[in-house]
Amino acid sequence: MSEYSYTANDESLLTPVLYKYFVDPLVKVLPYRLPANIITLISFGFVVIAFSIAAHGYQVQRYDFWWAIPILTFFYIVGDCSDGKQARKTGTGSPLGEYFDHFLDCFVTGLLMGILMISFRVTKPVVITIGFFNLYTGQIGSFWERYKRRVMSFGKLSTSEGIIAIGLTSWLMSIPPIHNAANTILLFNITAGETLIIVIMLGAAVSAIHSFIRAHIISFRMIAHLVLSCAVTYTAAYLYGNNNMVYITLIVSFYNVFFLASLLAATNLNKRECLPDIIVPLSFVLFFFIPAYTSLIQYLQIAYLAVRVGIKFGAFVRINRQYWYWINPSPPAEDLSATR
Numbered sequence: 001m002s003e004y005s006y007t008a009n010d011e012s013l014l015t016p017v018l019y020k021y022f023v024d025p026l027v028k029v030l031p032y033r034l035p036a037n038i039i040t041l042i043s044f045g046f047v048v049i050a051f052s053i054a055a056h057g058y059q060v061q062r063y064d065f066w067w068a069i070p071i072l073t074f075f076y077i078v079g080d081c082s083d084g085k086q087a088r089k090t091g092t093g094s095p096l097g098e099y100f101d102h103f104l105d106c107f108v109t110g111l112l113m114g115i116l117m118i119s120f121r122v123t124k125p126v127v128i129t130i131g132f133f134n135l136y137t138g139q140i141g142s143f144w145e146r147y148k149r150r151v152m153s154f155g156k157l158s159t160s161e162g163i164i165a166i167g168l169t170s171w172l173m174s175i176p177p178i179h180n181a182a183n184t185i186l187l188f189n190i191t192a193g194e195t196l197i198i199v200i201m202l203g204a205a206v207s208a209i210h211s212f213i214r215a216h217i218i219s220f221r222m223i224a225h226l227v228l229s230c231a232v233t234y235t236a237a238y239l240y241g242n243n244n245m246v247y248i249t250l251i252v253s254f255y256n257v258f259f260l261a262s263l264l265a266a267t268n269l270n271k272r273e274c275l276p277d278i279i280v281p282l283s284f285v286l287f288f289f290i291p292a293y294t295s296l297i298q299y300l301q302i303a304y305l306a307v308r309v310g311i312k313f314g315a316f317v318r319i320n321r322q323y324w325y326w327i328n329p330s331p332p333a334e335d336l337s338a339t340r
Contacts, residue, residue, distance in 0.1 A: 009153045014160045015081070023081045027089060030140045035325040036087035037100050038284060044078025044104040046072040051111040054170070056117045056248050061263045063174030069115060072168035076108070077160050090331070094323035095268040102143065106260040110253025112166050118245050119170040120182060120193040127194045128237035128248065130201050133230050138204035141211030144222060147267045148215040161250055163201075225259045225276035247298050254305035255280055261312040269319070275311075280305060318325050 030039075050072040053065050057122045083101060087093040113135050122128055146152045174194070182193030188199075210217055232255050236248045255277065262274035286297050317324065 036083040039083040046076040054115040070167035072080040096320035096323035108259040114249030119173040125237035132205045134201035137208045141208030144160035145211040
């Protein structure tokens with residue numbers, strides 16, 4: 001395990017504060033036997049709960065318990081930073097730990113954008129596409145740079161700042177005066193809230209471009225995925241943007257995670273990324289030919305992608321299964337004597 005290394009260039013303004021006041025104190029009191037991967041899994045659970053709150057509110061058209069969303073997303077950030085530090089503390093850093101962390105991060109990207117879209121009650125296909133596509137393109141750019149340059153780069157306004165902004169903004173949208181102000185129509189029938197989303201997501205696109213430039217190379221497979229991802233997102237938004245943001249979030253997330261899971265595995269195994277999936281883009285034709293089976297088609301699409309993602313995840317875990325711990329090994333004898 002000593003041969004494994006992870007390099008990141010983190011210029012985030014918030015990261016030093018997070019580590020000083022939250023991450024470092026937390027990791028100091030965490031049990032040595034607690035595996036970093038379990039921290040990763042628990043942290044991911046906070047985002048799942050936050051999305052569940054948003055999804056419930058979307059179904060009942062209320063902002064119930066919306067105040068919990070920024071709290072849960074903050075817990076996620078602290079946990080997401082703590083797992084790596086716990087791994088370094090216990091000497092259990094591994095390719096599997098990196099893969100598992102980033103694999104779940106890929107789902108978090110889609111779930112957070114789903115929360116934001118639900119909070120703003122966005123229904124316009126173009127705005128939905130800009131949101132999901134640009135955020136995932138930014139993440140693909142970061143992982144592509146890691147793949148080609150063996151380093152992850154984070155700017156001054158990066159992941160932590162974005163997640164906190166999404167959490168706080170989502171909560172603020174549950175306050176009626178702010179919600180009404182965000183729904184004010186500006187130009188071209190675009191609301192103030194939608195304009196804010198577009199501007200922020202353009203920043204994500206710029207970040208992705210910088211990552212691709214630093215990598216010095218792009219591939220046909222990656223470009224093909226981006227094109228198909230944009231098509232899947234827009235088609236799903238066009239068909240169901242008015243009434244099923246949960247479906248849009250899940251189908252777009254799983255579609256992008258399938259490619260990202262391949263890219264993460266390629267980084268660690270020194271292989272090529274996979275070809276993008278074409279079955280799901282083609283399957284959207286079925287909505288027009290057999291509309292009576294809309295729900296079934298949606299379930300089958302997501303189930304199909306979930307199986308393919310699961311197979312990719314399982315294949316990588318099987319290769320690196322020696323790095324998975326439910327309980328960390330006991331600390332070295334010198335560490336035990338130092339704590340007596």
